[in-house]
Amino acid sequence: MLGAGFGGLTFCQTFSCPAAEVTLVDRQNHHLFQPLLYQVASAGLSAPEIAQPIRSILRNKRNVTVLLRNVTGFDLERREVRLDDAVLPYDYLVLALGGVTSYFGHPEWEQYAQGLKSLDDALNIRNQVLLAFEQAENSLDAAERERWMTITVVGGGATGVELAGAFAELARHVLKRDFRRIDPRQARVILLEAGPRLLQQYSPRLSAKAAARLTNLGVDVRTNVRVETIGEGFLQLAGSARMGSATIIWAAGVAANPLTQKLGAELDRAGRVRVQPDLSLPGHPEVFAIGDLALVSDKQGRSVPGVSPAAMQMARHVAGIIENELRGESSDRSSRPAFQYWDKGIMATIGRSAAVAQIGRVEISGWLAWVAWLFIHLLFLIGFRNKAAVLLQWTYSYFTYNRGSRIVTGLDGSRLAGHEPAPASGATVEQTNRKMSHVPAREQL
Amino acid sequence: MLGAGFGGLTFCQTFSCPAAEVTLVDRQNHHLFQPLLYQVASAGLSAPEIAQPIRSILRNKRNVTVLLRNVTGFDLERREVRLDDAVLPYDYLVLALGGVTSYFGHPEWEQYAQGLKSLDDALNIRNQVLLAFEQAENSLDAAERERWMTITVVGGGATGVELAGAFAELARHVLKRDFRRIDPRQARVILLEAGPRLLQQYSPRLSAKAAARLTNLGVDVRTNVRVETIGEGFLQLAGSARMGSATIIWAAGVAANPLTQKLGAELDRAGRVRVQPDLSLPGHPEVFAIGDLALVSDKQGRSVPGVSPAAMQMARHVAGIIENELRGESSDRSSRPAFQYWDKGIMATIGRSAAVAQIGRVEISGWLAWVAWLFIHLLFLIGFRNKAAVLLQWTYSYFTYNRGSRIVTGLDGSRLAGHEPAPASGATVEQTNRKMSHVPAREQL
Numbered sequence: 001m002l003g004a005g006f007g008g009l010t011f012c013q014t015f016s017c018p019a020a021e022v023t024l025v026d027r028q029n030h031h032l033f034q035p036l037l038y039q040v041a042s043a044g045l046s047a048p049e050i051a052q053p054i055r056s057i058l059r060n061k062r063n064v065t066v067l068l069r070n071v072t073g074f075d076l077e078r079r080e081v082r083l084d085d086a087v088l089p090y091d092y093l094v095l096a097l098g099g100v101t102s103y104f105g106h107p108e109w110e111q112y113a114q115g116l117k118s119l120d121d122a123l124n125i126r127n128q129v130l131l132a133f134e135q136a137e138n139s140l141d142a143a144e145r146e147r148w149m150t151i152t153v154v155g156g157g158a159t160g161v162e163l164a165g166a167f168a169e170l171a172r173h174v175l176k177r178d179f180r181r182i183d184p185r186q187a188r189v190i191l192l193e194a195g196p197r198l199l200q201q202y203s204p205r206l207s208a209k210a211a212a213r214l215t216n217l218g219v220d221v222r223t224n225v226r227v228e229t230i231g232e233g234f235l236q237l238a239g240s241a242r243m244g245s246a247t248i249i250w251a252a253g254v255a256a257n258p259l260t261q262k263l264g265a266e267l268d269r270a271g272r273v274r275v276q277p278d279l280s281l282p283g284h285p286e287v288f289a290i291g292d293l294a295l296v297s298d299k300q301g302r303s304v305p306g307v308s309p310a311a312m313q314m315a316r317h318v319a320g321i322i323e324n325e326l327r328g329e330s331s332d333r334s335s336r337p338a339f340q341y342w343d344k345g346i347m348a349t350i351g352r353s354a355a356v357a358q359i360g361r362v363e364i365s366g367w368l369a370w371v372a373w374l375f376i377h378l379l380f381l382i383g384f385r386n387k388a389a390v391l392l393q394w395t396y397s398y399f400t401y402n403r404g405s406r407i408v409t410g411l412d413g414s415r416l417a418g419h420e421p422a423p424a425s426g427a428t429v430e431q432t433n434r435k436m437s438h439v440p441a442r443e444q445l
Numbered sequence: 446m447l448g449a450g451f452g453g454l455t456f457c458q459t460f461s462c463p464a465a466e467v468t469l470v471d472r473q474n475h476h477l478f479q480p481l482l483y484q485v486a487s488a489g490l491s492a493p494e495i496a497q498p499i500r501s502i503l504r505n506k507r508n509v510t511v512l513l514r515n516v517t518g519f520d521l522e523r524r525e526v527r528l529d530d531a532v533l534p535y536d537y538l539v540l541a542l543g544g545v546t547s548y549f550g551h552p553e554w555e556q557y558a559q560g561l562k563s564l565d566d567a568l569n570i571r572n573q574v575l576l577a578f579e580q581a582e583n584s585l586d587a588a589e590r591e592r593w594m595t596i597t598v599v600g601g602g603a604t605g606v607e608l609a610g611a612f613a614e615l616a617r618h619v620l621k622r623d624f625r626r627i628d629p630r631q632a633r634v635i636l637l638e639a640g641p642r643l644l645q646q647y648s649p650r651l652s653a654k655a656a657a658r659l660t661n662l663g664v665d666v667r668t669n670v671r672v673e674t675i676g677e678g679f680l681q682l683a684g685s686a687r688m689g690s691a692t693i694i695w696a697a698g699v700a701a702n703p704l705t706q707k708l709g710a711e712l713d714r715a716g717r718v719r720v721q722p723d724l725s726l727p728g729h730p731e732v733f734a735i736g737d738l739a740l741v742s743d744k745q746g747r748s749v750p751g752v753s754p755a756a757m758q759m760a761r762h763v764a765g766i767i768e769n770e771l772r773g774e775s776s777d778r779s780s781r782p783a784f785q786y787w788d789k790g791i792m793a794t795i796g797r798s799a800a801v802a803q804i805g806r807v808e809i810s811g812w813l814a815w816v817a818w819l820f821i822h823l824l825f826l827i828g829f830r831n832k833a834a835v836l837l838q839w840t841y842s843y844f845t846y847n848r849g850s851r852i853v854t855g856l857d858g859s860r861l862a863g864h865e866p867a868p869a870s871g872a873t874v875e876q877t878n879r880k881m882s883h884v885p886a887r888e889q890l
Contacts, residue, residue: 029575046492055623065625068579086583130474134513138531178500240486 001079002071003257004031007096007291007311014066015319017326022064023088025081028069029053032119034308038159040122041249042166043174044146045131047119069099073262076284092286092322095260096315097274099306102255103276104271109230113250116159122239125249129167136182147244149187152235154191154227155252157200158348163249164191164352168217174421190414192222192237197223199356201305201346202363206356209365213350227252254306256293256375259410264286268295277338278297279318285333288321290314298341309344349373447516447526448702449476449499449860452541452756457509460764462771467509468533469771470526474498474513477564477754480687480822485567486694488575490617492564511573515540521729537731537767540705540718543592544737547700547715555674555789556581559693561604577691578620581627592689594632597674600697601638602645606655606660606696609636610796613662620731635665635690637682639697642668644801646750646791648807651801654810658795671807672697699751701738708732713740722783724763730778733766735759743786754789794818 001008004026012024030051039045058064067395073082074093081088114124129151136148137244153164171187178184197207198214198221224418229236235243256271265281266274273281278284279294281287291311296304304310317339325333345355345359347369355369364372382421446453451470457469469838481647484490503509518527526533546560558573559570559718567826574596581593592615598609616632623629634645636659641658647749674681690696701716710726711719717740718726724739726732736756749755762784770778791802792814800814809817 029579046493053623054461055620066623067583068576069583121873129515134474139512160821177504178498178511185789 001025001094001096003061003096003098003291004028004066005034005096005291005311006308006316007176009054009057009096010312010315011096011290011319012058012061014316014321018063018321020063020322020326022061023067024054024058025067025071025083025088025089026117027068027071028068028121029055031057037116037119037122037319038162038166039161041116041125041129042170044166047123051119063129065422071259073259075262076281076287090286093288093289094315094318094322095293096291096311097257097259097265097288097293099254099256100258101250102253103250104253108251110293111156112230113248114233115250116163117254117262121429123245128247133171133179133182133184133187135246137179143187145182146188147233148246149182149184150190150243150245151187151247152190152192152236153249153251154192154230155250156191156195156198156221156223157251160191160193160249160251160345161198161214161348161350163217163251164189164214164221165349166219168214171349172218174422179371188220190236190243191223192225192227193221193258194226195222195223199348202356202358204350206358206363206365210350210356213354217351242358254292262294263289270436272321278321278336279314279339280336285336288318290318296339296341304341305346307346308384310341313341314339327435339432347373347376368445446470446539446541448512448541449473449541450479450543450736450756450883451753452543452760453539454493454499454502455742455757455760456541456764457503457506457540457736459761460768462768464510465508465767465771468512468515469499469509469766470512470514470533471499471502471529472515473563474500475564476502477776481565482567483607483611483692484560485564486570486608487615488571489611491640496564497872503712506826511630516852517705521726521732529593533729538733539760539767540708540732540734540738541736541756542702542738543705544699544701545703546591546695547696547698549698551675554695557675557677558599558693560695561608562699570692573692573886574615578616578624578627578629578632580691582624586604590627591633592678593691594627594629595690596632596692596694597635597688597690598694599675599680600636600695601636601640601666601668602696603791605636605638605694605696606643606659606793606795608696609634609659609664609666610662610794614796623847630663633665634663635688637670637672637680638666638803639671640666641667643865644793647793647803651803651808651810653747655793655795655801656801664797699737705734718803722779723766724759724784725781730781733763735763735861737743741784741786743788749786750791755886758786759784782872792818792821807815836847 001011001022001024004024008024008026009031012022015022031054033050036045036050040047040050045079055066058066071081071085072084073078075082078223079090079093081090099117101110101117103109106246114128115121116125132148132151136145139145139148151167153160153167160285171184171189173211197204197209214221226236226238230248233244234248235248236246237243254270256267256273258271260271260273261266263281265297267384269275273289273293275294275296276282279288279290279296281289292306292316294314298304319337345357347355347357349355349370351369353370354365354396355373356365357363357369357372446456446467446469452469454476455471457467460467476499478495481490485492485495498512505855506735514531516526517529519525520527521634523539526535526538542563546555546562548554559573560566561570577593577596578704581590584593585589596612598605598612606671613634616629616634618789620629635726642649644652659666670685672680673683675693678691679688680690680693682688701712701718703714703716705712705718708718708726713719718734718738719740720785721727724733724735724741726734735752736759739759743749766781788805790802792800792802794800794815798812798815799810800818801810802808802814802817
C-alpha cells in the first residue's frame with residue numbers, strides 16, 4: 001500500500017484479513033484533510049487542525065506497519081517497491097500516491113506561482129500573503145505598494161474559487177484595522193480562468209452564481225484569459241500588458257504523481273494510469289492504482305473525478321477483491337467485479353456564508369448551501385480529528401494520553417534519506433543575531 | 446520601541462499619551478506566549494495556539510505603528526535606529542529585544558543541539574524528535590535504533606525539566622502503541638545538569654522533588670556533569686565515554702540579544718546592559734533597556750531574573766517615566782523613580798499532573814502545584830488568546846471576522862530584506878516528484 005491519503009487510509013481501515021501483513025508507505029507522517037487546505041493557506045485554521053499522524057489513525061490495526069519513506073521506483077516483475085535505501089517485496093501492491101500540482105509544461109512557473117497540494121504549500125501561501133501586506137506597509141512607493149497588495153489566483157476550479165473568496169475576506173475584514181499606512185481593503189484579489197466560466201463541473205447557473213458572489217466580495221473575476229508568462233511578481237496575459245502581482249497562486253492544474261511514469265503502463269496526459277475495470281494494471285492483476293492515479297470511467301462513460309469519495313470507493317473495491325482472493329473464495333482473477341462510481345455530488349464555498357452545491361440534478365446555492373457545506377465538513381472533520389482548543393485539548397490529553405500536534409512539516413526528502421541525527425536547525429550565529437523577538441524566561445507565575 | 450515580547454507589548458498597552466507616536470519594530474509578526482513553548486516542542490500544542498499577530502493585539506492602539514523589520518544597529522548620538530534598509534529617528538528609545546540561546550563560547554554546538562527560544566526552534570525540535578522515532582522504526586541495527594531513540598536535554602533549569610518530562614510522557618504514553626518494530630517506551634530521555642541539582646533557583650527540597658518525579662517518569666537525571674563536546678548525534682561528557690543521542694536539546698544558557706553589543710554600553714557576561722536604577726542607559730536618559738536585556742538588582746541586591754513578570758513590570762515603569770516627561774509633569778531626569786521588582790514567585794511543571802512552585806517562602810509541589818500551574822497559565826493564555834477548536838473558531842470567525850492562525854514562521858531574515866515578490870517555495874520538480882502524499886481533489890461532498 002503506497003500513499004496515506006483518503007484512498008490509502010480507507011484501504012487500511014476496511015481491509016480485514018488479519019493473516020495478511022499490510023505495509024503503508026508515505027512521504028509524510030500525516031494524513032491531510034485536503035478539503036480544508038485552503039483554510040490553512042488563508043490563515044483560518046492551523047496546520048495540525050487538518051492533519052493527523054498516520055500512525056495514530058492506524059494505531060489499532062495491528063497488521064498494518066506504517067513507514068515514513070520515499071518511494072523511488074518499482075520492479076513489477078520481481079514484485080518489489082524500491083525505497084530510497086531499501087526494497088519492499090509484495091504480493092499485492094496498491095498505488096494511492098495521489099496528485100501533484102501541474103504547470104502544463106511550464107515547470108519554471110513553479111517558483112513564482114505557489115501550488116496548493118500539501119501543508120507546506122499552504123503554509124508557504126499563508127506566509128507569502130501575510131508578508132506581502134507587511135511589505136506594503138513598509139513600502140513608500142505607491143506602485144510598489146499596489147503590487148504587494150495584489151493577489152492573483154490562476155484557475156477557476158473549486159480550489160481557485162475558495163482561495164479567492166477567502167483572500168478577499170482576509171483583506172476586507174480580518175486585516176482591515178491592523179495597518180496604519182495601508183488600507184488592506186484596497187487589496188486586489190484577481191481570479192483568472194482560461195475557460196468561459198468558473199466551476200466548469202457545475203451547471204452554468206451555479207457558475208454564474210459563484211462568479212456574482214465573488215464579484216460581490218470584491219474579487220476581480222476574469223474568464224477566457226490565457227496566461228502567457230509568469231515571472232517574479234508579475235503575470236503576462238495573452239493580448240494584454242504585464243500585470244504586477246506579488247502573490248501568485250497556481251490552482252489551475254493537477255497531475256498524477258510522476259512515479260506513475262515508472263510503471264511502464266499506459267498513461268493519459270495528466271499521468272493517470274489507464275487501469276482495467278477492476279482497477280488493476282493491464283498485465284499485472286496484483287497491482288492496483290486508485291484515487292487520483294487511476295483513469296477510469298463511470299457508467300455514463302465520463303471519467304471518474306479526482307475527489308476523495310471516488311478514492312475511498314476505489315479503496316473499498318480493491319480491499320474487497322484482495323480479501324476474497326486471500327480467503328480463497330475467488331481465485332479466478334478474470335471474474336473480478338468492475339468498479340462502479342457512485343457520485344455523491346460536488347460542493348464549493350465562496351467566502352463566508354455562501355456556497356454552491358450540485359447533487360445529481362439538485363442544485364443549491366447561497367446561505368443554505370453554505371450551511372450544508374459547514375455541516376458536512378464539520379461532520380467529516382470531527383470524525384477525522386477530535387480536536388479542541390487549548391483548554392479542551394489539555395483536558396483531552398490529560399484523560400486520553402493523546403496529543404494534537406504530532407505533525408511533521410517542511411520535509412524536503414534529504415532529511416529522510418541520510419543518516420544525519422535529525423534535521424538540525426540550519427540557523428547560524430549570524431542568523432540568531434538577527435532575531436529580535438523578546439524572549440523572557442519561562443519559569444514564572 | 447524595539448521588540449514585541451512581554452516587555453514591548455506591555456509598554457505599548459500601558460503607555461497612554463495619545464499625542465505621542467509609538468513605533469514598534471519586531472523581527473517576527475507574532476508575539477509568543479513563551480511559557481508554553483515547550484509544549485509546542487513536545488507536540489502538545491500547535492504553533493498558532495501560543496502566538497498572536499502583534500498587529501491584531503495592538504489593533505486599537507491607533508498611535509502605535511507596527512513594523513516587521515530587522516534592527517541592524519543604533520546611532521545613539523543622532524538618535525536613530527538602523528533598520529536593514531531604513532533609519533528610524535526617535536525621541537525616546539525602549540529596547541526590549543529579549544534573549545537568545547547561548548552556547549557558552551561554543552557556537553559550533555548550535556548545529557547539533559537545538560535551542561528553544563522561538564516558534565521555529567520549537568517546530569524544529571518537534572520535527573527532530575518525531576522523525577527520530579520514524580528512523581528508529583526504519584532501522585534494522587540495534588545500536589543505531591538505540592541512538593535514534595535517545596533524547597538528551599542539556600540544562601536542568603525550568604526549560605530543561607519541562608522538556609524532559611514532556612518527552613518522557615510522549616514516548617511512554619502518546620506514542621506507545623503507534624509503532625510495530627520499536628517500543629517507544631524504551632526510548633531514553635536524559636537530562637544533564639552541570640550544577641549539583643536541578644532547578645537551582647528553587648529550594649533544595651523542591652529540586653529533590655522535581656528530580657524524584659522525573660526519575661519516576663523514566664528520565665535519566667544526571668547532575669554534576671559537564672559537557673565537553675557535542676557533535677552530530679553524540680555528546681562527550683567530561684570523564685566518560687561518548688554518548689550516542691540522535692536528538693540533543695540545548696536548554697543550558699540564555700544571553701541577551703547580541704544587538705546590545707552595538708550600544709557601546711557596559712555589558713555583563715550574558716550581554717545584558719548595566720542600566721541605571723531608572724532602567725536608562727548610562728549617559729543616555731532617553732534610551733531604556735528592559736526585560737532580558739537589562740541587568741538590574743532588586744532590594745536584596747540580587748539581579749532581577751529574566752522572567753516575563755519582570756519584563757512587564759519594567760515596561761510599566763518606563764512607560765510611566767516617559768508619560769510624565771512628555772506631559773511636562775517632570776522634566777528633571779535626575780529625579781526619576783528607581784525600578785522596584787516585585788517577585789511573584791516561580792513555577793515549573795514536571796510532566797502531567799505534577800509541578801513545583803515557590804512563592805516567597807511558600808513552597809508547593811505535586812498535584813496541587815500542577816493544578817495551580819494549569820489554572821494560572823490558562824488564565825494568562827485565555828486573556829492572551831481567545832481561541833477554540835475548529836468548530837468554536839469557525840463560529841468565532843463568523844461573528845467577529847477574526848482569524849486564529851495568522852502566524853508567519855520560518856522567517857530567515859533574507860525574506861524580509863530583499864524585494865522578492867515573496868518567499869516562493871524552493872521546491873523543484875525533482876522534489877515534487879518525491880512527494881507521495883495522496884492528494885485527492887477537494888470539491889466534493
